[in-house]
Each structure stands twice: as C-alpha cells, then as structure tokens.
Amino acid sequence: MSRELPEPAPPIAARLRKAAELAANMLYDGRRYWRHSFTCGARGKENLRARIAIGLHFLEYGLSLAGAQPGHGLDKARQLAVDxxxxxxxxxxxxxxxxxxxxxxxxxxxxxxxxxxxPDLAAQVETLRDGGDSGLRGGSEEVTAGEIRARGQIDFLAFAEARHSIRQFGPGPVDPEKIARAVRVAQQSPSSCNRQTCRAWIWTDPLPMQRVIALQNGNRGFGDQLGGVAVVTSDLAHWETAAERYQGWVDGGMFAMSLAYGFHAEGLGAVMLNWSVTRQRDRELRALTGIPDSSLVITMIGFGNLPERLTVPVSQRKPLDLALALNAPLKREGRAAG
Structure with missing residues (x-):
C-alpha cells in the first residue's frame, strides 16, 4: 500500500525556487564548514586544540580498556607530543x-x-613541562560500580517525566549560580573524542535578551516573560573530515538537552526554541551577538523562574514500540565471495 499523500506537486517554477533556496542554504553551511574545519590541516588555535583533544582521548580510551597493553597507541602519543x-x-x-x-x-x-x-617519548615530554599545576587531570582512573550507583541513584524516569516545556514564568531575576550549575551539567554531555565543542551564550539582562529572542519565531505569547535565553553553539573548527560535517549537530543536541535538564534540576522552567532558519537570519544573529562565523548555532533555550501554579501542554508521548526497536531481525547476508 502506497504511503504517498494525494497532494499534487507544486508548479515547476515553485519547485525550482524551493530547490534554489535549499541549494543556497546548503552552500552557505558547506562553505562555513570548509573555512573553519581542519579538513585541509590545522590552521588555527582551535583546530590544533581539537587535534590535541583527539590524540589525548585516544590514549585515555586505550588506558581504560580491560585488555590495555604497553605500547598501544605509541604513534598517537608521539604525534600528541609534537602537536x-x-x-x-x-x-x-x-x-x-x-x-x-x-x-x-x-x-x-x-x-x-x-x-x-x-625513554625517547619520556624525554620529549619532559622538555614540554614547566612545573605548573592547577589541579586539572588526565589519563584514566579506577572507580567502582558502587560509587557510580551511589552518586547516580535517582529515579531518572520520574525526573524526566516531570520536565515540561514551560511557557509561563514567574517574576524576578534568575540566580546566576543556578545558571552556572546548569551549564556544568551540560558540560558532562558526551562529545566526539571528548572535543567538547559546545558553548552556551546566555543573556539575562532584559533589553539584550529581548533583542536576541526577537530573532526567533516560536516564542509568541511568552517571550516577554523569560528570565533568560541561551544560544547553544558548536565550534566548526573542531571538526576535520567530510564524514564529521553533521557531528556538531549531534554533540550540540546532547549539550542542549543536558542544559535543559540542568535548568530542570535547578528548579527553573525551560523551553526549547528551535533555530531552523535561513542563512539571512543566521547572519542577523551573528551580527547582533558577536557569535563568530565558526560557531554552528544549534538551538535556543528560553528559561526563567517557575510560578507556583501554571498550565503546561500534555504533550503525550507515542507508544513505546514507536520509539524502541529491540533486537530487530537483520537482513540475510548476501552470498559469500568465492
């Protein structure tokens, strides 16, 4: 049975206009990725910082394996020292x-x-030391299942089900410490090779906040009540290959969801505000805020204090079987060669 809807295709002229608009916006995104990624080599500080992050992540990854062997990743370690x-x-x-x-x-x-x-690598690393130590860490560490469970023992399903997209907010400024803690939660999000490319650009002063939120089309009826707005970005300078061209969206999406949960954990209300815009609007936001061309804008999040009583959408979730495919049968393999 066909799943196509019986809706006629638009006239050819309209289709060509839509195709041209899509192509122009794809070209805008592609050019920015080409300019700022290190597809053709590390040209700037953030490119080199990303390559260092990839190298040290490879070593930490290897050190954390149950079957870790001496000598594993030596070429990566040497290149890391050079970088x-x-x-x-x-x-x-x-x-x-x-x-x-x-x-x-x-x-x-x-x-x-x-x-x-x-000894050769040890001598090379020794030349890079300067004796400074601010307490940052690297490498691997041992933890126990008991420690993980003890610190993570919450009913996360209940926590997640208590989160709503909030569009009614209480008065008063948002506590900056709550904002900082929410961003620290977002920093714990996984990222490709632990590159940590994401940033939250946050405005809470009313006038600048309203100028930023005016560029987003989905806040009618509540945007003037917000206590703050966050713009989540991912730095294109940290990506390397054509295969990574979408990774900023993946990492940025996880960071944004963690930030929303961080606001929720701090007793604040938050709502995702999508940033599905054309290149013209994207440029407007950058011109207003100073967000650099190298930053991929993922989404906005509006947030603020919760009133004592409020109304929220039910937003009923679909049945579980539409979100979960457990042990789906695989297609039969083709005939083996030979």
Whole structure:
C-alpha cells in the first residue's frame, strides 16, 4: 500500500525556487564548514586544540580498556607530543596543555609499569613541562560500580517525566549560580573524542535578551516573560573530515538537552526554541551577538523562574514500540565471495 499523500506537486517554477533556496542554504553551511574545519590541516588555535583533544582521548580510551597493553597507541602519543609542542610555541600554556601533559604522564607510567619505559617519548615530554599545576587531570582512573550507583541513584524516569516545556514564568531575576550549575551539567554531555565543542551564550539582562529572542519565531505569547535565553553553539573548527560535517549537530543536541535538564534540576522552567532558519537570519544573529562565523548555532533555550501554579501542554508521548526497536531481525547476508 502506497504511503504517498494525494497532494499534487507544486508548479515547476515553485519547485525550482524551493530547490534554489535549499541549494543556497546548503552552500552557505558547506562553505562555513570548509573555512573553519581542519579538513585541509590545522590552521588555527582551535583546530590544533581539537587535534590535541583527539590524540589525548585516544590514549585515555586505550588506558581504560580491560585488555590495555604497553605500547598501544605509541604513534598517537608521539604525534600528541609534537602537536603539544607546536601549540605551546604558538598559543602558550593553558588548560589544554596541562590536561595533555597529565595524559601523556599517565601513558608513560602505564608503559613503564608494563616493562616498556619509552625513554625517547619520556624525554620529549619532559622538555614540554614547566612545573605548573592547577589541579586539572588526565589519563584514566579506577572507580567502582558502587560509587557510580551511589552518586547516580535517582529515579531518572520520574525526573524526566516531570520536565515540561514551560511557557509561563514567574517574576524576578534568575540566580546566576543556578545558571552556572546548569551549564556544568551540560558540560558532562558526551562529545566526539571528548572535543567538547559546545558553548552556551546566555543573556539575562532584559533589553539584550529581548533583542536576541526577537530573532526567533516560536516564542509568541511568552517571550516577554523569560528570565533568560541561551544560544547553544558548536565550534566548526573542531571538526576535520567530510564524514564529521553533521557531528556538531549531534554533540550540540546532547549539550542542549543536558542544559535543559540542568535548568530542570535547578528548579527553573525551560523551553526549547528551535533555530531552523535561513542563512539571512543566521547572519542577523551573528551580527547582533558577536557569535563568530565558526560557531554552528544549534538551538535556543528560553528559561526563567517557575510560578507556583501554571498550565503546561500534555504533550503525550507515542507508544513505546514507536520509539524502541529491540533486537530487530537483520537482513540475510548476501552470498559469500568465492
């Protein structure tokens, strides 16, 4: 049975206009990815920072495996040390350097304990040290299932089901500490190779906030009640290949959902405000806010204090079988070669 709706196609002229508009917007996105990613090599600080993050994540990944072996990832460790030296020379020392050096130190200690001291790499890493230590960490660590359960013991389903898209807000400014804690929650979101490309640009002062929210089309009837607006972005400079062209949306979506849960955990109300816009509106937002061309705008989130009583949409979820496919049968494999 056909699933096509009996709706006639628009006239050819209208279809061509829509196709041209789609192509222009895709070209806008593609050009920005080409300009800022390091598809053709690391050209800027954020490109190099991303490559360092990928390298140290590879080492931490290997150190955390049950079957970790000395010598695993040595080429990656050597390249990380080279990139780190380049970064220090060009950009100076910061958290990126400290975390990478801690990771390399953990990697060297693991190999030395396994009978592979790697003296050449150790000497190379030693030349990069300066004695500074602000307490940042790197490498791997042992935890117990009991510790994980003890700290994570909440009824998360009940927590999630208590979250609503809020469109009625109470008066008064939002506590900055609650905003900071919500962003710290978002920072715990997974990201590709732990690149942590996302940022929350937040305005709570009424006039700037209203100028930002005026560029978003889905806040009619409640936008003037908001206590703040967050614009979630992902930095295109942290992506490398054509295969990663959508990864910013994936990481940014997880960051945005975690931020919404963070607001919820702090007793605030929040509502997702989509940013499905054309290139013209995207440019308007950047011109107003100073969000750089290298930042991919993922979504906006409106938030504020909760009134004591309010009305929310039911937003009934679909039956579970429309969201869950458990052990779906696989297609039969083709005939083996030969």
């Amino acid at each position: 780190l030296g380049t970064y220090i020379d060009r950009c100076g020392r910061d958290a990126t350097v400290e975390i990478a050096l801690k990771t390399l130190a953990a990697y060297l200690a693991f190999n030395a304990a396994g009978g592979s001291p790697l």
